[in-house]
Amino acid sequence: MERIKLTIDGTPVEVDPGSTVLDAAKKAGVHVPTLCYHPELRVEGSCRLCVVEVEGMRSLAASCVYPASNGMVVRTNSQTVRRTRKSIVELLLANHPQDCLVCTRHGHCEMQDLSHQLGVRKVRFKGELREMEKDESSVAIVRDPNKCILCGRCLRICEQTQKVSAIGLAYRGSKSVVTTPFNQGLNDGPCVSCGQCIKVCPVAALHERDATEVTWKALNESKIHTVVQVAPAVRTALGEEFGMRPGSLVTEKMVTALRKLGFDRVFDTQFGADLTIIEEGHELLHRLETKENLPLITSCSPGWVKYAEHFFPEMLDNVSTCKSPQQMFGALVKTYYSEKVGIAPENIFHVAIMPCTAKKYEASREEMGRNGLRDVDAVLTTRELAAMIKEAGIDFENLPDSEFDLPLGMSSGAGTIFGVTGGVTEAALRTVYEIKTGKELEEIDFHNVRGFAGVREASIPMNGLTLKVAIANSLGQAEKLLKRVKSGEAEYHFIEIMGCLGGCIGGGGQPFSKDPDIKQKRASALYRQDHLKRVRKAHENPAIKELYRSFLGEPNGQKAHDLLHTHYHARSRY
Amino acid sequence: MEEKKSCCNCNYGNEADPKYVELDQVIAKFKGMEGALIMILHRAQGIFGYLPEEVQRHVAKELNIPLTDVYGVTTFYSYFSLTPRGKYRIAVCMGTACYVRGAGDIVSAFEKELGIKVGQTTEDKMYTLEVSRCIGACGIAPVMTVNEDVYGSISADRVPGILAKYNAK
Numbered sequence A: 001m002e003r004i005k006l007t008i009d010g011t012p013v014e015v016d017p018g019s020t021v022l023d024a025a026k027k028a029g030v031h032v033p034t035l036c037y038h039p040e041l042r043v044e045g046s047c048r049l050c051v052v053e054v055e056g057m058r059s060l061a062a063s064c065v066y067p068a069s070n071g072m073v074v075r076t077n078s079q080t081v082r083r084t085r086k087s088i089v090e091l092l093l094a095n096h097p098q099d100c101l102v103c104t105r106h107g108h109c110e111m112q113d114l115s116h117q118l119g120v121r122k123v124r125f126k127g128e129l130r131e132m133e134k135d136e137s138s139v140a141i142v143r144d145p146n147k148c149i150l151c152g153r154c155l156r157i158c159e160q161t162q163k164v165s166a167i168g169l170a171y172r173g174s175k176s177v178v179t180t181p182f183n184q185g186l187n188d189g190p191c192v193s194c195g196q197c198i199k200v201c202p203v204a205a206l207h208e209r210d211a212t213e214v215t216w217k218a219l220n221e222s223k224i225h226t227v228v229q230v231a232p233a234v235r236t237a238l239g240e241e242f243g244m245r246p247g248s249l250v251t252e253k254m255v256t257a258l259r260k261l262g263f264d265r266v267f268d269t270q271f272g273a274d275l276t277i278i279e280e281g282h283e284l285l286h287r288l289e290t291k292e293n294l295p296l297i298t299s300c301s302p303g304w305v306k307y308a309e310h311f312f313p314e315m316l317d318n319v320s321t322c323k324s325p326q327q328m329f330g331a332l333v334k335t336y337y338s339e340k341v342g343i344a345p346e347n348i349f350h351v352a353i354m355p356c357t358a359k360k361y362e363a364s365r366e367e368m369g370r371n372g373l374r375d376v377d378a379v380l381t382t383r384e385l386a387a388m389i390k391e392a393g394i395d396f397e398n399l400p401d402s403e404f405d406l407p408l409g410m411s412s413g414a415g416t417i418f419g420v421t422g423g424v425t426e427a428a429l430r431t432v433y434e435i436k437t438g439k440e441l442e443e444i445d446f447h448n449v450r451g452f453a454g455v456r457e458a459s460i461p462m463n464g465l466t467l468k469v470a471i472a473n474s475l476g477q478a479e480k481l482l483k484r485v486k487s488g489e490a491e492y493h494f495i496e497i498m499g500c501l502g503g504c505i506g507g508g509g510q511p512f513s514k515d516p517d518i519k520q521k522r523a524s525a526l527y528r529q530d531h532l533k534r535v536r537k538a539h540e541n542p543a544i545k546e547l548y549r550s551f552l553g554e555p556n557g558q559k560a561h562d563l564l565h566t567h568y569h570a571r572s573r574y
Numbered sequence B: 001m002e003e004k005k006s007c008c009n010c011n012y013g014n015e016a017d018p019k020y021v022e023l024d025q026v027i028a029k030f031k032g033m034e035g036a037l038i039m040i041l042h043r044a045q046g047i048f049g050y051l052p053e054e055v056q057r058h059v060a061k062e063l064n065i066p067l068t069d070v071y072g073v074t075t076f077y078s079y080f081s082l083t084p085r086g087k088y089r090i091a092v093c094m095g096t097a098c099y100v101r102g103a104g105d106i107v108s109a110f111e112k113e114l115g116i117k118v119g120q121t122t123e124d125k126m127y128t129l130e131v132s133r134c135i136g137a138c139g140i141a142p143v144m145t146v147n148e149d150v151y152g153s154i155s156a157d158r159v160p161g162i163l164a165k166y167n168a169k
């Protein structure tokens, strides 16, 4: 197809048909400020911050929706354009609380960036600050409508990418507000706590519920034994918070930082991931034998599990009964570990550090505790951990390396790749293949399940059986895949579903990033780490073998069932 | 949220409730048509007098759409009422013609007489005060309605008299 030629601020550019003026500007190396626009979402063109002057047009055009055409002459920085932009930001600020200094988004706020970038020095308009109640009903997500600038990104990601629609726009004009139906609160609707809305919110109108305070308190309590586990996706993103290159692997520095914060034991969720593979792998082998409840669908993503409960209750029998790595780990800390070190579970405070906000919800689920105690006492997001490290004045980048504590800090490369979409499948294949065939795998890397396409599938020949697997990342993709499974159009033995785009590396608790390739960078760090591991298959992790020998007994056995498996229940969407 | 039980005293899910029977007929008639949601909500308000939460949930469920879509529509149009309304619904037109001829003063007069604000209902459930968009009677502006009765060329001092008429009924 013929390319379109136009000029942006005097620079000639060529773009593909269908491109917008904003695309063309990017191509010309010109930065046009945007607000309601988000590269992962359908464009709206409602905030009008991205306006530009197009020769021959009487009014300014919103560049994010305006199609580029041949011979177009565009100016992105004329006096009128600059004035208009400034007024838009000033109008937003006029209705916005200005308590930046004590705001959760201070330093990571697009409003601050815009105001700074556009040289806004005073607000000429007098606005009205509405006093609306915060929605603190959810254990994971807090909504502060007073900070909302109505850009609509959150509801678009919730509706388009996640197919949940827990929040929406209500009322109109100056009364417009982003809220839950009847203002009932996130806890009373289908919200799955995935935190994708937080990730796209430009301001502090959405944030995770704080767990740093309870964690500090436990760390300061000398009688309390503090045990921490860290998920794989955290170590590939934490460095970003300290200005390190995206994709930096900071595992060893992170372990040192956690010790410095005062944790008594620093363990690895990847041990829990290895354990999940053993349990889930045997569950799959069992279901293949009995031919019951196939396909087996993974259960490590709590956002997905809650989504299934609300939107696919008829498929709950297909969901693996395995708890997630976080919760298997938690159960072991309060039983196995507690017995081993002779510290009563009530004197152990167990913190999980996760790339995810839904993990906060998962830890609070009724099923996830014993004898009135929680298996996981607090869940911190990657962002919250970074905040604690900063608050403690730790110079992260220059920290020396150190290793996880044993035995629950020992893990395989299979556990590492749990953090990226396709990783659980690959980890499971490495183990299931060897158990089923009794042969060693010649090629450990399963490249055909990797990548970021929304849905991927593969067939793996195994002793006369062709194992058919499918992988979906994001709930919208999961919906698409499951509809095909339900209609009989597609048939699989095993399905991996991650609630977030890219898997955990793209979780709702990860550092804010404007890097368009952030997922690839974080993922490649995990695959690198996998390659560096001495043990790369879950069933070869010596600490896992020891756990079964001395404590659990058989995989899927009685004790394993009591501690490591759970059940689900249907919930309404309305 | 756990599976929702029927709330308070509404008859959500009670198939015997004739209002819900009627609502379901309306839904069946419009389902799948363009603009179905608005048409159904309009009829639902006719059936129930206003749009209780459970009716909105019911409509969302039957149309298999998110509740946020329904709530977005019912809050967007001032025509829809989310709270029970009074026996008499006073609607003062706020179209441009009425507005420049003092509709605002008339609204204030009603607010004062009834002790409620626009959008509210008196405690005795007699009156609901609303404003409407242009009703197309600009020739006799300012104009207002009480249920089906239309009053044209009104002024604030006529407000007590109008109310007296309904109080006496």
Ligand code: SF4
Residues within 6 Å of the ligand: A096, A097, A098, A099, A100, A101, A103, A104, A105, A106, A107, A109, A110, A111, A112, A147, A202, A203, A204, A205
């Ligand atoms: S959201 Fe941004 S602009 Fe608003 S108070 Fe917080 S830091 Fe300041």
Ligand code: SF4
Residues within 6 Å of the ligand: A141, A154, A157, A158, A162, A164, A165, A166, A167, A190, A191, A192, A193, A194, A195, A196, A197, A198
């Ligand atoms: S946490 Fe996820 S499901 Fe809940 S409102 Fe945000 S995007 Fe929607």
Ligand code: SF4
Residues within 6 Å of the ligand: A147, A148, A149, A150, A151, A152, A153, A154, A155, A178, A197, A200, A201, A202, A203, A205, A206
């Ligand atoms: S909550 Fe955030 S993302 Fe959602 S509309 Fe408001 S400012 Fe935009």
